[in-house]
Amino acid sequence: MHLGIIGSGHIGATVGKLWAKAGHSVLFSSRNPEQLAELVKVAGPNTHAGSIQEATEFGEVVLLAVPWDGVEEALAAAKLRNGAIVIDTTNQFSAGSLQVFPGGISALEFNARRAKGARVVKAYNTLTSGFLAKVAGRSGQQRVAMPYAGEDAQAKQVVARLISESGFDPFDVGGWSEAHFIEPPRRPGAFYGEEWQLDTARAVLGRLTGYQEKE
């Protein structure tokens, strides 16, 4: 596939390199694309660098990997097509503090509403980039589960395949409401900041949704 990366820092560079290794064509973008020469050299011949809008035009799927406070500006520069598939890796830390949204909606829902018309799936946000790079591609019982959430079934199918090809077991936690389970704050026994394998991830989700129903 053709994949565009918006924000080629810790998480964008890491995921882009995993996708390139899996054989995809990746366009890393930056507000200063000339500064990405080293990344492109390391990531390999099926990668190149460009502007944020070029990443959107190139990508059948776009990875949004900018700091929370840069999301608005990045989305404006991206000019997403209607129906574009966007993987949202962001966590809602603004100037170091955790954001809470009106109505208690998830950060995924907040971003999906401002990325008007795009089909946003949240993934690659629960574990650090260094950890992801280290554990990608593990096999058998050691393979790491990657939780994801979103409202559009078809977009989620595409994202699940990309998660799998990047070396993790895709694990669907649900839609906008369930995205809370994969977002900060870190709650021991939930998904954000925790490593799970597929079987334990299923048990965790059962416990979290069961707990929610009793409330």
Ligand SMILES: NC(=O)c1ccc[n+]([C@@H]2O[C@H](COP(=O)([O-])OP(=O)(O)OC[C@H]3O[C@@H](n4cnc5c(N)ncnc54)[C@H](OP(=O)(O)O)[C@@H]3O)[C@@H](O)[C@H]2O)c1
């Ligand atoms: N770091 C992790 O381990 C990790 C793990 C999971 C999720 N996340 C989440 O992923 C997102 C990115 O984190 P990161 O650690 O990868 O950040 P990072 O290393 O600082 O890289 C983010 C990139 O975003 C670009 N950027 C910054 N402000 C921008 C703006 N206003 N408009 C457009 N582009 C902008 C910058 O690229 P240019 O200056 O080149 O344009 C920068 O290289 C965050 O929301 C974070 O919460 C991070």
